[in-house]
Amino acid sequence: MKSxxxxxKGWDPDAWADRISELLPDHxxxxxxxxxxxSGDVPLSDISYLLAWYSRPELIPELTGLEAIFSLGAGVDxxxxxxxxxxxPVARIVDPDMTSRMCEYVVWQVMQHHRQGPGYARLQAEHRxxxxxxxxxxxxxxxxxxxxxxxxxxxxxxRPIGYRTIGWSRTKKAIPGMQCFxxxxxxxxxxxxxxxxxxxxxxxxxxRGILNSDLISRLKKDGPLGGPVLINAGRGGSQVDExxxxxxxxxxxxxxxxxxxxxxxxxxxxxLWDAPNLIITPHVAAVSSPHALSVxxxxxxxxxxxGGSLVNLVDMQRGY
Ligand code: NDP
Ligand code: OXD
Numbered sequence: 542m543k544s545x546x547x548x549x550k551g552w553d554p555d556a557w558a559d560r561i562s563e564l565l566p567d568h569x570x571x572x573x574x575x576x577x578x579x580s581g582d583v584p585l586s587d588i589s590y591l592l593a594w595y596s597r598p599e600l601i602p603e604l605t606g607l608e609a610i611f612s613l614g615a616g617v618d619x620x621x622x623x624x625x626x627x628x629x630p631v632a633r634i635v636d637p638d639m640t641s642r643m644c645e646y647v648v649w650q651v652m653q654h655h656r657q658g659p660g661y662a663r664l665q666a667e668h669r670x671x672x673x674x675x676x677x678x679x680x681x682x683x684x685x686x687x688x689x690x691x692x693x694x695x696x697x698x699x700r701p702i703g704y705r706t707i708g709w710s711r712t713k714k715a716i717p718g719m720q721c722f723x724x725x726x727x728x729x730x731x732x733x734x735x736x737x738x739x740x741x742x743x744x745x746x747x748x749r750g751i752l753n754s755d756l757i758s759r760l761k762k763d764g765p766l767g768g769p770v771l772i773n774a775g776r777g778g779s780q781v782d783e784x785x786x787x788x789x790x791x792x793x794x795x796x797x798x799x800x801x802x803x804x805x806x807x808x809x810x811x812x813l814w815d816a817p818n819l820i821i822t823p824h825v826a827a828v829s830s831p832h833a834l835s836v837x838x839x840x841x842x843x844x845x846x847x848g849g850s851l852v853n854l855v856d857m858q859r860g861y
Contacts (some may be wrong), residue, residue, distance in 0.1 A: 543589040549613065550577035556831040557592060557613065564839035581730035590842055595619045601626065609746040611838050611846060614829050615639055615691065615853050618744040618776060631855040632841055634734035637808055638833035640694045647695035650798035651683055651704065651737055654770040659796060659818045667724035676765035680704030684735030687742040687775060688714055688721065690745045695739065707734060729759060736764035737772065743861035744776035752780035768795030774826035786812035789819055800826040
């Protein structure tokens with residue numbers, strides 16, 4: 542009987558391990574504690590599959606029989622943080638459940654800023670009845686920074702509402718309904734046309750710290766919201782928290798929504814907590830559902846054991 546290890550830190554290991562056991566009854570499903578520590582009877586060297594979310598790096602050298610690694614999320618920066626990794630395939634989550642959740646978040650946050658959500662919340666708290674500026678969706682361009690699975694899906698839901706969508710990626714793309722830019726050359730034009738920037742980038746050495754003062758200064762300034770808006774639901778390591786807090790305070794950003802942060806949970810002393818027109822959510826834009834997402838992981842394991850190929854594989858050279 543092959544063994545599977547659910548090794549998570551911060552998440553509930555039982556929800557994943559119980560669901561995987563249900564779906565793979567002929568496997569021995571093991572789990573770490575919520576602290577990521579493993580204290581089971583089965584030696585780590587007997588484990589074939591690692592199901593990981595911010596697993597402890599010290600487990601890796603002991604997993605000598607590993608055949609594949611599965612990220613329990615779409616992002617895989619937490620897997621690269623375990624390096625050196627054994628030479629086994631690494632798969633990530635691409636799933637309609639996750640895509641729908643992210644699309645909901647992006648539409649929710651774009652509309653929050655478009656329809657002056659933070660402004661009306663402030664007026665309500667002050668018991669004031671006042672109309673705020675109210676442009677049409679068609680007057681605004683949403684720039685998707687990252688047009689992979691999630692960015693492309695979110696853009697396709699924004700267009701029927703009326704928003705113009707444009708996209709930016711590493712490599713050249715042609716996506717119906719949106720003008721696409723790529724690379725450093727394309728970035729300046731992309732930013733200069735963007736009223737609401739939605740970042741859905743993986744965290745890599747190239748994207749670390751990319752959402753900084755310099756980038757903010759290159760966004761379109763004369764849009765109908767009185768300034769650009771930044772929404773980041775990719776990774777906190779892609780942003781410079783202090784730059785965003787300063788840009789909001791000084792009016793270089795008209796608003797922002799951040800789901801991810803350089804340090805999570807966001808430290809109590811962060812200037813972001815009190816920055817104006819900022820909506821903070823605690824890394825919940827597209828929460829991984831153990832019930833829904835375990836199905837594809839179990840299917841992947843069964844396919845792999847029949848000699849088939851895994852899907853949603855991470856490109857280990859590219860870094861995502
Ligand atoms: P994909 O791999 O499908 O898409 C990534 C996109 O980013 C691609 O368009 C890629 O371009 C682009 N990209 C990567 N590096 C660069 C670069 N250096 N310059 C320009 N563009 C770049 O990922 P997903 O859409 O599935 O997910 C995106 C990220 O969202 C995840 O990596 C994860 O970090 C985050 N996430 C956050 C969640 C949350 O709850 N907050 C939930 C789920 C995911 P190209 O295609 O040309 O390579
Ligand atoms: C993910 C996440 O990467 O939830 O899936 O952040």
